[in-house]
Amino acid sequence: MTRIVSLLALAIFASVPLWLKDPYLLNALITTGIFIIGAMSMNLLLGFTGQLSLGHIAFFGIGAYVSALTALGFDVELIGGFRIVHEPWPPIAGLALAIVISGLCGYLVGRLSFRVRGAYFVIVTISFAEVVRLVALNWIELTQGPLALTNIPSITVGLPGLGYLVLKTKLQNYYLVLAVAAVSYFLISRLVHSHYGRAMRGLMENETLAVSVGIDVTKALTLTAVISAAIAGAAGSLYAHYIRIIDPEVFAFISTVTMVIMVVSGGKGSLAGPVVGGVIFGLLPVFLRPIMAPEAQWITYGLVLIAILFVLPRGIVPSLAPKLGFGRRPTRPKPIVTERTAEEHA
Numbered sequence: 001m002t003r004i005v006s007l008l009a010l011a012i013f014a015s016v017p018l019w020l021k022d023p024y025l026l027n028a029l030i031t032t033g034i035f036i037i038g039a040m041s042m043n044l045l046l047g048f049t050g051q052l053s054l055g056h057i058a059f060f061g062i063g064a065y066v067s068a069l070t071a072l073g074f075d076v077e078l079i080g081g082f083r084i085v086h087e088p089w090p091p092i093a094g095l096a097l098a099i100v101i102s103g104l105c106g107y108l109v110g111r112l113s114f115r116v117r118g119a120y121f122v123i124v125t126i127s128f129a130e131v132v133r134l135v136a137l138n139w140i141e142l143t144q145g146p147l148a149l150t151n152i153p154s155i156t157v158g159l160p161g162l163g164y165l166v167l168k169t170k171l172q173n174y175y176l177v178l179a180v181a182a183v184s185y186f187l188i189s190r191l192v193h194s195h196y197g198r199a200m201r202g203l204m205e206n207e208t209l210a211v212s213v214g215i216d217v218t219k220a221l222t223l224t225a226v227i228s229a230a231i232a233g234a235a236g237s238l239y240a241h242y243i244r245i246i247d248p249e250v251f252a253f254i255s256t257v258t259m260v261i262m263v264v265s266g267g268k269g270s271l272a273g274p275v276v277g278g279v280i281f282g283l284l285p286v287f288l289r290p291i292m293a294p295e296a297q298w299i300t301y302g303l304v305l306i307a308i309l310f311v312l313p314r315g316i317v318p319s320l321a322p323k324l325g326f327g328r329r330p331t332r333p334k335p336i337v338t339e340r341t342a343e344e345h346a
Contacts, residue, residue, distance in 0.1 A: 017171050026170045032282030033177040034239050039262035039274035041231035047268035049224050050204035055125030058132045061251040063098035063233025064240035068152045070094035076142045091155045095237045102233020103226045110225030133251035148247035155241045173242050184231050265308050267315025276316050
């Protein structure tokens with residue numbers, strides 16, 4: 001049933017450009033879809049291992065800068081007069097490198113920060129994001145600092161026998177984002193339902209008990225961090241090649257907060273939660289902007305979030321899915337009746 005609902009939702013999203021002709025709303029859907037991919041990657045950590053990473057936007061920004069610099073090329077001087085000259089590569093190579101390098105950064109951060117828990121882990125991730133932001137701001141020779149990287153080329157896809165297709169239009173980018181989101185959803189679903197997924201849930205529920213049955217805590221959490229960071233890096237790459245200009249503001253803390261809101265409101269620990277929460281809180285500002293002042297928009301945004309969490313404290317998907325028949329309802333185990341218990345009741 002869940003698979004059918006997922007395929008139906010994918011078909012609905014795929015049909016949107018066929019009846020939605022407003023380019024402004026299509027642009028909003030593209031940027032919302034990019035942040036939904038980031039929210040899905042955050043949900044992998046927050047929802048399935050219980051680790052809150054408030055520096056998750058760092059991997060998003062790393063993916064954006066790596067992909068942009070790969071496509072633009074650069075010439076920088078390092079210590080001792082040693083120079084690195086990189087000629088521009090195809091943007092699709094930038095997307096691949098963004099995934100790999102973001103995943104490697106996730107591995108390094110995971111190996112270091114998963115030695116601590118709770119508030120200490122949150123502080124480590126925030127510090128990492130701030131360090132990366134300062135590097136992007138101050139390494140002007142490489143990143144242009146506050147002047148931003150501009151004229152980032154659009155992603156180009158090679159078609160056998162037909163040449164190359166440059167994904168410039170909103171329609172093309174919409175389907176590109178939808179394809180990456182669908183692949184990310186599939187990979188996360190496979191991971192969650194695998195042996196590592198059960199280990200992740202075990203760590204979240206009771207870490208001491210999970211360790212006692214032989215689960216390698218550091219290995220499971222680090223693998224989760226790598227995949228989560230890689231997906232966030234892919235989202236950052238899509239953002240850079242679609243917007244075509246990035247600056248250190250891509251590391252803004254508000255972007256992390258937006259992803260957290262998408263995950264928590266939709267339902268952390270559920271595969272569809274970030275998608276549902278992302279659609280609501282990604283498009284809500286778009287519909288409020290024409291009818292409200294900026295201050296009133298933020299107030300309404302906050303009131304909607306409070307209302308959802310007050311009425312549906314577990315999030316939208318975990319609260320409504322069982323009632324609609326899309327999830328398994330928890331059932332009480334039947335008591336085992338033996339001859340002895342039967343005689344006692346008699």
